[in-house]
Amino acid sequence: MLSWKLSLGVAIIAIMGTLNPAMSQNPANCRITLSGRVVDEKGGPSTYASIQLLENQQGALAGEDGRFTLRNLCPGQYTLLCTRVGAEELKLSFTLVKDTTLTLQLVETGVTLESVTVAASEIRGQGGQAAAELSGSDLEAGQGLGLGESLKRLPGVTTLNTGATIAKPVIQGLHSNRILIMNNGVRLEGQQWGTEHAPEVDPFIADQITVVKGAGSVRYGADALGGIILVDPRALPHRAGIGGVVFAQGLSNGRTGILSGILEGRLPGAKVPLSGRIQGTVKRGGNLQTPDYFLNNTGVKEYNFSWALGWQGDNWQTDTYYSRFYTELGILSDAHIGNLTDLNNAIARGRPLTDADFSYNLGRPQQRILHELVKVRSQLKTGDQSKLDLTYSRQFNRRQEYDAHKAFNQLGAEITDPSILFEITTHRLESDWKHAMGPNTHAHLGGNVMLQRNTTDRGALLPDYSADQAGFYWTAIHRKLPQPFEFEIGLRYDYQALHAGIQGADTLNANRYFSGGSGSLSMVYYFKENLRLRMNTGTAWRAPHVSELFSEGVHHGSASYETGNASLVAERAWNTSLTLEWNQEKRWNTTLTVYYNLIANYIFLEPAGTPRLTIRGAFPAFLYAQANARLMGLDWNAELKLHRQLTLESQVSLLRGWNRKLQDHLIFMPPDQFRNGLKMNLPATIHGEESFVRLTVQNVLRQSRTPASGDYAPAPAAFTRLDLEAVRTLHWGAQPIEVGLAVNNLTNTRYREYLNRFRYFTQEPGRNIILRVKVPFGIRAEAPKMENNSLTH
Amino acid sequence: MTSKPSFLFGLVILLALSFSSCEKDKDLDAENEQELITTVRLSITNTTTNQTTVFNVRDLDGDGGLPPTGDEVLLKSNSSYTLSVSFLDESDSGKIEDITEEVEEESAEHLICYASTGSMPTVTVTDKDTNNQTLGLKGSFSTTAAGTGTLKVTLKHEPEKGSTAACSTGETDAEVTFNVTVSN
Numbered sequence: 001m002l003s004w005k006l007s008l009g010v011a012i013i014a015i016m017g018t019l020n021p022a023m024s025q026n027p028a029n030c031r032i033t034l035s036g037r038v039v040d041e042k043g044g045p046s047t048y049a050s051i052q053l054l055e056n057q058q059g060a061l062a063g064e065d066g067r068f069t070l071r072n073l074c075p076g077q078y079t080l081l082c083t084r085v086g087a088e089e090l091k092l093s094f095t096l097v098k099d100t101t102l103t104l105q106l107v108e109t110g111v112t113l114e115s116v117t118v119a120a121s122e123i124r125g126q127g128g129q130a131a132a133e134l135s136g137s138d139l140e141a142g143q144g145l146g147l148g149e150s151l152k153r154l155p156g157v158t159t160l161n162t163g164a165t166i167a168k169p170v171i172q173g174l175h176s177n178r179i180l181i182m183n184n185g186v187r188l189e190g191q192q193w194g195t196e197h198a199p200e201v202d203p204f205i206a207d208q209i210t211v212v213k214g215a216g217s218v219r220y221g222a223d224a225l226g227g228i229i230l231v232d233p234r235a236l237p238h239r240a241g242i243g244g245v246v247f248a249q250g251l252s253n254g255r256t257g258i259l260s261g262i263l264e265g266r267l268p269g270a271k272v273p274l275s276g277r278i279q280g281t282v283k284r285g286g287n288l289q290t291p292d293y294f295l296n297n298t299g300v301k302e303y304n305f306s307w308a309l310g311w312q313g314d315n316w317q318t319d320t321y322y323s324r325f326y327t328e329l330g331i332l333s334d335a336h337i338g339n340l341t342d343l344n345n346a347i348a349r350g351r352p353l354t355d356a357d358f359s360y361n362l363g364r365p366q367q368r369i370l371h372e373l374v375k376v377r378s379q380l381k382t383g384d385q386s387k388l389d390l391t392y393s394r395q396f397n398r399r400q401e402y403d404a405h406k407a408f409n410q411l412g413a414e415i416t417d418p419s420i421l422f423e424i425t426t427h428r429l430e431s432d433w434k435h436a437m438g439p440n441t442h443a444h445l446g447g448n449v450m451l452q453r454n455t456t457d458r459g460a461l462l463p464d465y466s467a468d469q470a471g472f473y474w475t476a477i478h479r480k481l482p483q484p485f486e487f488e489i490g491l492r493y494d495y496q497a498l499h500a501g502i503q504g505a506d507t508l509n510a511n512r513y514f515s516g517g518s519g520s521l522s523m524v525y526y527f528k529e530n531l532r533l534r535m536n537t538g539t540a541w542r543a544p545h546v547s548e549l550f551s552e553g554v555h556h557g558s559a560s561y562e563t564g565n566a567s568l569v570a571e572r573a574w575n576t577s578l579t580l581e582w583n584q585e586k587r588w589n590t591t592l593t594v595y596y597n598l599i600a601n602y603i604f605l606e607p608a609g610t611p612r613l614t615i616r617g618a619f620p621a622f623l624y625a626q627a628n629a630r631l632m633g634l635d636w637n638a639e640l641k642l643h644r645q646l647t648l649e650s651q652v653s654l655l656r657g658w659n660r661k662l663q664d665h666l667i668f669m670p671p672d673q674f675r676n677g678l679k680m681n682l683p684a685t686i687h688g689e690e691s692f693v694r695l696t697v698q699n700v701l702r703q704s705r706t707p708a709s710g711d712y713a714p715a716p717a718a719f720t721r722l723d724l725e726a727v728r729t730l731h732w733g734a735q736p737i738e739v740g741l742a743v744n745n746l747t748n749t750r751y752r753e754y755l756n757r758f759r760y761f762t763q764e765p766g767r768n769i770i771l772r773v774k775v776p777f778g779i780r781a782e783a784p785k786m787e788n789n790s791l792t793h
Numbered sequence: 794m795t796s797k798p799s800f801l802f803g804l805v806i807l808l809a810l811s812f813s814s815c816e817k818d819k820d821l822d823a824e825n826e827q828e829l830i831t832t833v834r835l836s837i838t839n840t841t842t843n844q845t846t847v848f849n850v851r852d853l854d855g856d857g858g859l860p861p862t863g864d865e866v867l868l869k870s871n872s873s874y875t876l877s878v879s880f881l882d883e884s885d886s887g888k889i890e891d892i893t894e895e896v897e898e899e900s901a902e903h904l905i906c907y908a909s910t911g912s913m914p915t916v917t918v919t920d921k922d923t924n925n926q927t928l929g930l931k932g933s934f935s936t937t938a939a940g941t942g943t944l945k946v947t948l949k950h951e952p953e954k955g956s957t958a959a960c961s962t963g964e965t966d967a968e969v970t971f972n973v974t975v976s977n
Contacts, residue, residue, distance in 0.1 A: 336964055338949075338966060404951070460855075504855075553856055615852040615856075615967055615968075616830075616965055616966065616967055617967075617968030619856075
């Protein structure tokens with residue numbers, strides 16, 4: 001991480017030309033890029049600010065969008081000076097070791113002299129792994145549709161849907177327990193094992209979402225065979241005053257309304273360095289509509305709330321964070337089926353039995369999900385280059401599923417009695433010590449302990465169980481100039497103890513112990529400062545989940561009888577990827593990733609051949625089995641400037657999954673897809689905010705590589721979908737209002753997605769017109785003049 | 794600038810206290826266990842002799858474990874019968890629940906379908922629900938020649954009773970097949 005020092009409210013004398021360069025190294029080996037964005041107090045771009053590095057006199061002028069780039073920098077200690085007419089100067093000292101992105105927040109000169117704020121963020125320490133980020137209007141455009149849907153904009157990321165209301169992210173073909181979701185720095189411990197269990201995260205909390213693809217990020221834990229999704233809220237405000245953002249969205253399909261807001265501030269003065277934020281989201285939607293019919297009972301309610309408090313000492317900082325996610329999701333009534341005959345009848349119909357009307361009513365079947373997170377994080381500066389980070393978190397997850405049928409003994413009862421109820425309580429304690437090992441090597445040493453209790457009420461699909469885990473890791477990143485290499489190594493060891501207690505009426509009393517190492521080795525090779533190759537090879541493992549070991553029963557909605565396999569062993573992935581990044585400023589920007597992921601003892605559901613007979617008739621039976629599997633593919637992302645205002649955007653995701661034991665394709669692998677778009681930039685507003693119109697064409701091929709058995713219907717046909725999007729910032733007096741208008745599925749195309757489990761029953765939703773408004777606001781508090789202050793991040 | 798550690802401790806304790814408002818893991822009573830259908834019972838009455846015989850298909854251990862087992866339905870040739878069906882929860886032998894009452898109470902939302910093969914004659918449903926549409930808890934049939942066959946009994950929840958193929962709509966709550974022997 002970048003160590004930086006900040007000077008507040010002190011006038012800087014320009015001393016250009018008087019200082020010697022910080023380091024006199026061979027310029028050919030100085031390849032570091034420092035880029036960033038200058039923003040105003042409201043987070044909007046601050047145009048045409050001047051950026052100077054005092055040590056070597058290198059400078060740049062931020063563009064209309066506030067962005068700037070400084071290239072060919074040698075590593076070393078720098079002082080950056082950011083100036084702009086009408087704003088206070090900003091001075092920032094830091095050590096540059098690798099490519100770094102900064103956000104510089106300028107404060108307009110007011111009547112009083114106020115403290116300036118700097119928020120600095122480093123490019124994610126992704127090492128050699130492929131990663132993609134989503135922020136700004138790209139993130140906001142999808143937030144109203146949910147976390148999974150917003151991530152679909154990234155190459156290599158798709159979703160596994162259960163109807164139109166439940167979407168799980170899929171990274172390079174892997175999902176559920178094979179990926180990790182880090183919700184504000186805490187590993188999400190929800191009900192990710194189920195394919196119809198969406199991530200329990202409010203997408204409006206996120207200021208930035210990063211997807212790290214492939215195995216090897218040892219810092220966040222075992223299990224990440226497919227990758228990691230980092231959902232990060234913005235940092236607490238560093239300057240006195242109060243401000244925030246209001247988001248309002250209306251979606252035509254489902255007649256959905258969303259209101260979300262952030263209110264944050266910091267007390268004035270240095271005596272009580274306390275900052276805080278409250279955030280909340282309310283979402284309400286009704287029945288969704290396909291081009292031909294409404295989907296009965298597909299509404300949604302969502303009420304999310306979070307708060308954060310931060311206290312900043314001289315060389316330490318403590319943050320407390322609480323978030324509560326609550327949703328009620330309707331499940332398409334026609335998708336709830338009793339047995340194999342019902343399923344075949346439904347597939348033969350291929351559409352809901354009756355045409356529903358629009359309604360906000362949420363009936364059965366339904367899911368109600370609650371997720372709470374409490375986190376206390378303390379950071380202590382332990383030296384010039386070192387920092388200790390301690391985090392305690394508690395998560396509580398409650399998942400209530402309401403069957404289509406009320407319980408027979410609950411006649412007349414309201415919808416208060418779930419058919420099945422899962423609860424998880426998780427405590428985690430984590431530590432991370434960042435330190436320097438010599439001038440060219442930075443390392444992290446850390447560990448964690450987790451205690452988890454899971455209970456299942458009503459129904460015996462899963463046993464009650466406890467899962468306890470401990471792990472520790474070490475990572476180091478090394479770069480010594482003039483070598484054009486950067487190396488990163490990561491090692492991790494985890495131990496897990498699983499105790500499965502009671503399953504329905506049976507006492508299992510089964511104990512399972514798993515342990516294993518994870519590791520990664522990566523290298524970045526800089527051909528040129530803007531052309532680099534990332535090579536990563538990593539290994540990760542995942543203990544079988546209780547659902548895979550002990551589940552016994554009919555899986556809701558899928559009409560399959562699933563039997564666990566108590567003798568499963570851990571699965572292990574060996575993942576290798578190559579990523580080539582080539583950015584030619586103002587001309588093109590392209591990233592190509594190829595990956596090869598070998599998973600030993602891959603756990604999958606194997607069709608049992610003979611159906612299971614019950615009093616409700618026959619159900620297709622599946623057994624959890626293991627085999628060696630191979631996933632390989634290609635993700636490509638490119639932006640090519642065709643003309644001054646016109647950019648071609650292109651994405652390709654290809655994937656092949658193979659089961660080596662069965663000598664057959666893996667089931668439910670994302671089909672090959674292509675996304676091409678034209679983005680036309682309109683003249684920026686006088687304040688410099690970006691305006692654009694974008695037309696995207698998405699082509700998804702038919703998944704022709706499906707296994708011989710295991711699915712109930714053949715893969716759906718290929719389709720082409722058109723999306724239109726426009727973003728512009730309006731000004732009402734001094735108040736900026738960002739307005740986005742999007743039309744998803746512009747031509748109201750009828751199509752079905754292979755990775756939607758409800759494709760048997762219905763088409764995908766039709767045209768959806770989304771209007772979104774973002775209103776940042778801020779009130780500056782009178783702050784007394786501050787002395788020099790410094791802190792370390 | 795100074796900050797007192799005691800203040801920090803106070804803050805942390807305050808925050809820690811505020812967590813006590815968090816949701817707790819609430820276990821529900823086992824009494825809330827839902828009823829399930831373990832038994833489908835046919836009561837078949839010979840209209841001439843007025844003699845009633847009872848045949849069951851049972852799956853007492855629920856979905857998993859052992860498959861359902863059933864009695865063979867024994868009928869006389871060239872005879873008229875009335876039939877009534879009931880659904881029971883016999884999972885707890887000390888507390889047998891008759892779920893048929895609840896099907897009757899919600900008769901408009903339920904439909905019992907009969908499918909016959911071989912020598913088992915077609916069952917004619919003789920009862921109606923509260924909307925005067927077919928229900929199927931009661932029926933009648935007349936056997937002809939001797940032979941063997943099957944009778945499939947299906948309990949449907951929320952079927953589309955107006956549909957031409959009502960029995961292929963709705964969610965199946967129970968579906969069992971009886972083997973039938975018609976003898977002289």
